[in-house]
Amino acid sequence: MTDSPGAAFRAEVAALVAAAGAKLGLASLPALEVPPDPAMGDLGLPCFGLAKALRKAPPAIAAEVAAAVPATGRSWVSAVSAAGPYVNFTMDRARLAAAVLADVEAVLRAPTKGQKVLLEHTSANPNGPLHVGRARNPIVGDTLARVYRAAGYEVEAQYYMDNLGRQVATLAWGKWNLDPASLPPAARDKVDHDLVRYYQAAHDLAKKDPAVAEKIKHLVEQLESADPAILEKVRPVYGSCFSGMQETLTRFGARYDSIKDESDVVLDGSVAKTIGALKRLPIAGVEPDGANFLDLASLLKGQKDKFFFTRKDGTSVYATRDIAYHAWKAEQVKGKGRLVNVLGEDHKLQALQVGTALDALHVERPTVLFYSFVSLPEGKMSTRANRVVFLDDLMDEAAERAYAEVKARRGDELPEAQMRAIAEAVGIAAVRFNIARIQPEKPIEFRWEEALSFDGDAAPYLMYAHARAANLLKKAKEAGLTSRGAATPAAGEQALAHAIGRFAPTAEEAAAQNAPHRMAAYALQLAAAFNDYYRDHRVLECEDPAQRALRFGMVAAAQKALARTLGTLAIPALDTM
RNA sequence: GGACUUGUAGUGUAGCUUGGAUAGCACAGAAGCCUCCGGAGCUUCAGACCCGAGUUCGAAUCUCGGCAGGUCCGCCA
Numbered sequence: 310m311t312d313s314p315g316a317a318f319r320a321e322v323a324a325l326v327a328a329a330g331a332k333l334g335l336a337s338l339p340a341l342e343v344p345p346d347p348a349m350g351d352l353g354l355p356c357f358g359l360a361k362a363l364r365k366a367p368p369a370i371a372a373e374v375a376a377a378v379p380a381t382g383r384s385w386v387s388a389v390s391a392a393g394p395y396v397n398f399t400m401d402r403a404r405l406a407a408a409v410l411a412d413v414e415a416v417l418r419a420p421t422k423g424q425k426v427l428l429e430h431t432s433a434n435p436n437g438p439l440h441v442g443r444a445r446n447p448i449v450g451d452t453l454a455r456v457y458r459a460a461g462y463e464v465e466a467q468y469y470m471d472n473l474g475r476q477v478a479t480l481a482w483g484k485w486n487l488d489p490a491s492l493p494p495a496a497r498d499k500v501d502h503d504l505v506r507y508y509q510a511a512h513d514l515a516k517k518d519p520a521v522a523e524k525i526k527h528l529v530e531q532l533e534s535a536d537p538a539i540l541e542k543v544r545p546v547y548g549s550c551f552s553g554m555q556e557t558l559t560r561f562g563a564r565y566d567s568i569k570d571e572s573d574v575v576l577d578g579s580v581a582k583t584i585g586a587l588k589r590l591p592i593a594g595v596e597p598d599g600a601n602f603l604d605l606a607s608l609l610k611g612q613k614d615k616f617f618f619t620r621k622d623g624t625s626v627y628a629t630r631d632i633a634y635h636a637w638k639a640e641q642v643k644g645k646g647r648l649v650n651v652l653g654e655d656h657k658l659q660a661l662q663v664g665t666a667l668d669a670l671h672v673e674r675p676t677v678l679f680y681s682f683v684s685l686p687e688g689k690m691s692t693r694a695n696r697v698v699f700l701d702d703l704m705d706e707a708a709e710r711a712y713a714e715v716k717a718r719r720g721d722e723l724p725e726a727q728m729r730a731i732a733e734a735v736g737i738a739a740v741r742f743n744i745a746r747i748q749p750e751k752p753i754e755f756r757w758e759e760a761l762s763f764d765g766d767a768a769p770y771l772m773y774a775h776a777r778a779a780n781l782l783k784k785a786k787e788a789g790l791t792s793r794g795a796a797t798p799a800a801g802e803q804a805l806a807h808a809i810g811r812f813a814p815t816a817e818e819a820a821a822q823n824a825p826h827r828m829a830a831y832a833l834q835l836a837a838a839f840n841d842y843y844r845d846h847r848v849l850e851c852e853d854p855a856q857r858a859l860r861f862g863m864v865a866a867a868q869k870a871l872a873r874t875l876g877t878l879a880i881p882a883l884d885t886m
Numbered sequence: 887g888g889a890c891u892u893g894u895a896g897u898g899u900a901g902c903u904u905g906g907a908u909a910g911c912a913c914a915g916a917a918g919c920c921u922c923c924g925g926a927g928c929u930u931c932a933g934a935c936c937c938g939a940g941u942u943c944g945a946a947u948c949u950c951g952g953c954a955g956g957u958c959c960g961c962c963a
Contacts, residue, residue, distance in 0.1 A: 340904060355906055357943070367943090395907065434963075474963050529962095600961045613959055620961045627963050654957050657890065681892075681956065689956095714926070735926090747899070751892060752956050759898070763926065765912035766899075773926050781923050822903075830900060833911070840927065849923045864923095886926075 313813045314405045314416060318385035322352050322398045325386060329377040335359065347807065350390070350397030357394055367394030406798030406806035410859070413866035417873050419461040419813040425646030426462045427638055428454050429675075431563070432469040434476040435551040437505030438496075439558070441698040441755055442683045442690035443653075447563035448744050449680050450651035452825040454564075455877040459813075459828075460820035463646070465566045469634065472547055473535070473571050474627060478528040480504060481546045482521075483511030497701060501553030504546070509693065533624055535575035557700050561737060562879035569637075571630055579633040580625050583670075587618050587632070590669050599623065608665050616662045628659055632666050639673045648675035649823065653682065654750075678823040680749035686756070698755060707736030707761050714763060715886070723885075731886050735769055736761075738880040742768035745878055746829035766833055768880050774836035775875060777843060778868035779884040785848055785861050792862030796855035801846055802863050808838035809870040816877065832874045839867045 322341060330338045344353045356370040363370055368391070375391040387401035409416050430450020433443055454466045471477070484507045492506040515522040531539040558565075574580050584601070587593060592604045598621040606614035618629040638648050652660060657679060664674040684690060690697045712732035719728065743760055747753060763769045798806065811831060819827040848864060851857040872882040 339906090342904090342906075345907060345909095349907080353907085357906065360943075393907065471963070476963065596961080598961085602961080615961095617961045622961090624961095626961070654891070656958090658958055659963095661890095679891085679957095684956080718924085718926075743898095748892095751899085756898095759913095762898090762913080767912085767926090769926050770912095773924085777924065777927080784923060826900085830911085833900095837911085843923085844928055847923065885924090 313419065313810065314385065314400075314408055315810050315814045318400045319352065321383065321385050324382060325378050325389070325398070326354055326374075326396075328379050328382070329374050332377045333373060335362070344395070344397055347804070349392060349395075350388070351400040352398045353392075354396040354398075355394060356396065370394075371396050400807075402803035402807060403798055405810055406802045406863075409806040409809050409866045410792065410795060410798065410802075410862045413809065413869050416810055417812050417870060419459060419817055422461045423645075424462050425642050426454075426457050426464050426649055427467060427642050427646065428457065428464055428649045428651070429467045429469055429638070430454070430651035431558070432471065433554065434471050434474075435547040435554065436476040436480045436508045437550065437692065438499070438501040439554055439700045440690050440692065441700055441703055441760075444561070444700045444703075445680050445683050445744055445749070445753070446651055446653065447558055447561060448741055449678065449749050449825055451563040452741075452745050452828065452878060453649070453651065453678065453820075453823065455879065456816055456819045456825050456828050457649075459816035459873070459877050461817070462820065466564065467638075468565045468568045470551070470568055470570045471627075472540075472543070473529075473532040473575070473630070475525070475529050476508070477543060477547045478525050478532055479511045479515065480508040480550065481543045482525050482528055483507030483509075483514075484546050487511065487514075496699065499553050499556070499701065501550050501557070502699075502701075504550045504553070505692070530624070532572075533575070535572045537576075540572055557704075560704060561700065562741065569634070571634070574630055574633040574637060575625075579637055580630050583629060583633040583636060584619060584625060586670055587629075587666065592669060596621070603662075603666060603669070605662065605665055613658075616666070618666070628663055631659070631663050632670075635663060635667055635675060636670070636672050638675070639667075643673075648673065650675045650677045652677055652679055654679045655682075676823065678749060681752040683744070683753045683755050686754055690755075703740055703760060704737055706757070707740045708733045709736070710761055711736035711739065711763070711769075714769075731883060734881040734883060735763070735772060735886060738768035738772060738878075739763055741879060742771070742829060746826055746833075748824070748826050768878075769886075771832050771836045771871070771875060771878075771880060772883055772886055774839050774843075775868065775871040775882045776884060776886045778839060778864055778871060779882075781843075781848060781864055782861075782868055783884070785864075788849060790848070790857060790861045792858050792865060794855055795859040795862050796853070798859065798863075801842055802859065805838050805842045805863055805867060808835050809866060811835070812870055812874060828874070828877050832878060835867075835870060835874055839871065842867065 326338055339355050339358045341352045341354055344350050354374065356367040356374065359370050360367050371391040371394055375389055375396045378389045385401050386398050388399040390397050428450065431446045433439060454464050457464045484504065487507055487510055492510055495503045495506060515525050587603065588601060590603065594602050594604050600617055600621040601619040602615045602617045604614060605616050617626065619625060642648060660677050667674040682689065685696055687696055712728060715728045715732050740760055743762060746766065815827060815831040819825060842863065846860050848857060848860045851860060875882045
């Protein structure tokens with residue numbers, strides 16, 4: 310697999326700089342950086358750090374280094390120049406533009422990594438509808454999965470079904486024992502909204518009535534031991550709740566490749582095995598009442614030092630089963646990949662405990678991407694306090710507002726059904742993008758106007774750029790245009806090609822840093838680059854056939870690049886909107 | 887109280903990992919651009935690194951201390 314043009318260029322510059330450094334007798338060289346203005350070059354070497362060793366002013370050093378760069382071995386480097394204290398290297402952009410024109414798919418393709426990424430995200434308890442506070446998990450997780458794929462990894466996106474434990478037990482007990490007539494009406498006619506009423510009522514009842522609390526506790530115990538009979542009895546309840554949640558996630562564009570039940574790791578003996586292994590660790594200890602713990606005082610600073618992995622009766626806690634689950638996951642990718650988790654910041658301590666335990670067991674720990682909460686101006690989202698925005702409602706509202714926009718613009722030319730379909734795509738993409746573009750560790754205060762914004766740095770801007778390209782291509786094809794016999798790419802083509810060429814490197818960087826929001830930033834840059842080109846280069850009206858073919862080819866390449874980029878963000882690439 | 891995390895124009899953000907050349911983008915504001923390949927677009931103007939020390943030739947970026955917001959500190963999940 311050949312390197313993308315950007316990677317090949319960087320490697321070449323590194324080799325040239327190393328050769329120049331050797332000629333001047335320099336042991337170490339500063340890191341390359343990207344100049345602020347592309348007119349200066351594509352990579353620059355700052356010479357400040359060399360001033361002390363050489364006892365010369367940085368600009369003089371830059372001139373010397375530039376002169377020492379060998380003239381041979383230049384394939385992607387078209388110019389080397391000293392600019393003040395920097396040595397700048399310019400990429401052969403005509404060659405890049407030619408590569409984009411010849412085979413844009415090859416330019417967009419990141420080299421296959423031959424590595425698998427098992428990526429766990431969302432994994433919400435199946436006891437009620439998803440709200441916007443939780444929605445950041447599928448957005449970050451699903452986008453990251455798509456970015457990893459674009460970066461050349463094989464990805465399995467997994468949902469960990471927490472089907473043991475109190476939440477499911479409470480839901481099931483409520484469903485079996487409560488009279489629907491005694492419950493408040495469901496917020497909407499959808500199974501997860503219907504079922505959450507039983508969960509809430511049972512939860513409230515357990516707080517007031519010790520007998521109910523005892524019954525639920527007993528059910529939890531039966532579940533934790535993964536009693537098959539009980540499991541089969543509970544499964545239809547949480548299963549139908551999950552089907553409602555899945556409907557929401559599917560509409561939201563989030564896809565899973567697999568679902569792993571928590572009960573599996575109990576049934577297959579992993580949990581028992583994990584408990585045994587943990588007990589044998591040097592840092593393991595036992596309380597007088599029989600509860601087992603790991604003493605993490607020497608490993609975690611300032612946190613709770615005792616991490617309990619069994620109760621006094623010897624049963625496992627959630628975190629113990631999580632360790633067993635991760636040991637199982639590690640086995641799945643052993644020697645051929647790695648684990649990535651997307652978790653809310655409230656799981657930080659728990660992830661630290663699980664990770665530390667995995668280290669002690671010599672099992673590869675996952676890398677974890679934490680996101681901060683989406684809260685309301687009034688405070689943290691809470692269903693019980695009636696301070697919550699459901700994802701279903703947000704998507705409805707987004708689609709409704711988008712419909713108003715489509716209707717205003719295209720009302721007299723498009724059929725109703727098509728306008729509805731466009732509105733659905735635009736509205737949901739806007740909601741996703743408005744969160745996806747923000748660095749995960751930044752807290753977000755939810756405001757309807759911002760979540761639903763269609764202006765500026767937003768999904769409709771990206772979708773519009775693609776629709777423009779697609780529409781233009783359609784007309785060009787009808788006019789019989791092709792990209793054969795194209796003229797030589799000039800500055801305009803080179804600028805657009807440069808933006809297109811950044812796709813694969815951006816995906817690789819975003820994957821390496823677990824930073825899906827970088828893909829969103831890139832998408833805005835690519836769309837802006839296309840809009841610049843579109844503004845300055847008429848295609849259909851171009852008189853010169855060679856120029857026209859060149860422009861057609863560039864727009865065709867840009868359309869493909871935009872479609873690929875939108876795909877990593879789960880934004881539909883519409884041909885018309 | 888402790889640990890972790892965030893603080894960038896009026897507002898929302900990028901850049902911080904790997905310190906460097908005019909801190910990028912958008913909304914709102916001001917002024918413009920369709921005899922148009924769709925104006926959900928484009929051009930111009932104005933406006934910001936929480937405070938204070940330190941390290942460095944150089945700090946939005948690294949370190950320390952404040953201040954402010956968020957999260958966590960269950961033999962719950």
